[in-house]
Amino acid sequence: DTEVTQTPKHLVMGMTNKKSLKCEQHMGHRAMYWYKQKAKKPPELMFVYSYEKLSINESVPSRFSPECPNSSLLNLHLHALQPEDSALYLCASSPADTVGDQPQHFGDGTRLSIL
Amino acid sequence: DQQVKQNSPSLSVQEGRISILNCDYTNSMFDYFLWYKKYPAEGPTFLISISSIKDKNEDGRFTVFLNKSAKHLSLHIVPSQPGDSAVYFCAASSLDSWGKFQFGAGTQVVVTP
Numbered sequence: 001d002t003e004v005t006q007t008p009k010h011l012v013m014g015m016t017n018k019k020s021l022k023c024e025q026h027m028g029h030r031a032m033y034w035y036k037q038k039a040k041k042p043p044e045l046m047f048v049y050s051y052e053k054l055s056i057n058e059s060v061p062s063r064f065s066p067e068c069p070n071s072s073l074l075n076l077h078l079h080a081l082q083p084e085d086s087a088l089y090l091c092a093s094s095p096a097d098t099v100g101d102q103p104q105h106f107g108d109g110t111r112l113s114i115l
Numbered sequence: 116d117q118q119v120k121q122n123s124p125s126l127s128v129q130e131g132r133i134s135i136l137n138c139d140y141t142n143s144m145f146d147y148f149l150w151y152k153k154y155p156a157e158g159p160t161f162l163i164s165i166s167s168i169k170d171k172n173e174d175g176r177f178t179v180f181l182n183k184s185a186k187h188l189s190l191h192i193v194p195s196q197p198g199d200s201a202v203y204f205c206a207a208s209s210l211d212s213w214g215k216f217q218f219g220a221g222t223q224v225v226v227t228p
Contacts, residue, residue: 042221043218107158
């Protein structure tokens, strides 16, 4: 069983809808991440939260809005998405925030389809 | 610009034999490298890592080799088992990168009986 839980597992939405992806971890990790992965491509980093503060934003369009209500939760709010945003969205967490030598623990992802 | 490359999209190996997966990188600032394994419908699972101060790290059937001068790392799985059939991602970062890993495109490994 994965220690990072993502809901929902699948989401189909229209371009005018507003929805949210949720991610939860109870490992006491203080860094959490959102990745986007298209088919046969590597995961691409979108956002990094460290101690509930946004520390990296990889120039992601504003139609993606992350939120970190507390150290265990990370949400990704979606609004006015485009068909090219259809992808697998992966959440990850890691113990440390200031160094890069900690492996990240991934959730199983949310498969998002935009109609 | 892909800084981490896995040039073999797929690999087929017989059960019991050695699987060798390769990964090349271009950024000389990378000093920490990981391998992840991914089954369908699941997220990537951390497998093994190596920092640039080492050239080899071993964990059970899995060994990662790092050749810094060639900017190349490899993952050896021996002996290969049917449960090893999965997609394997190589990832790299620098220690001051705040978890900003660059991933390769993955190699699909199929272990045949």
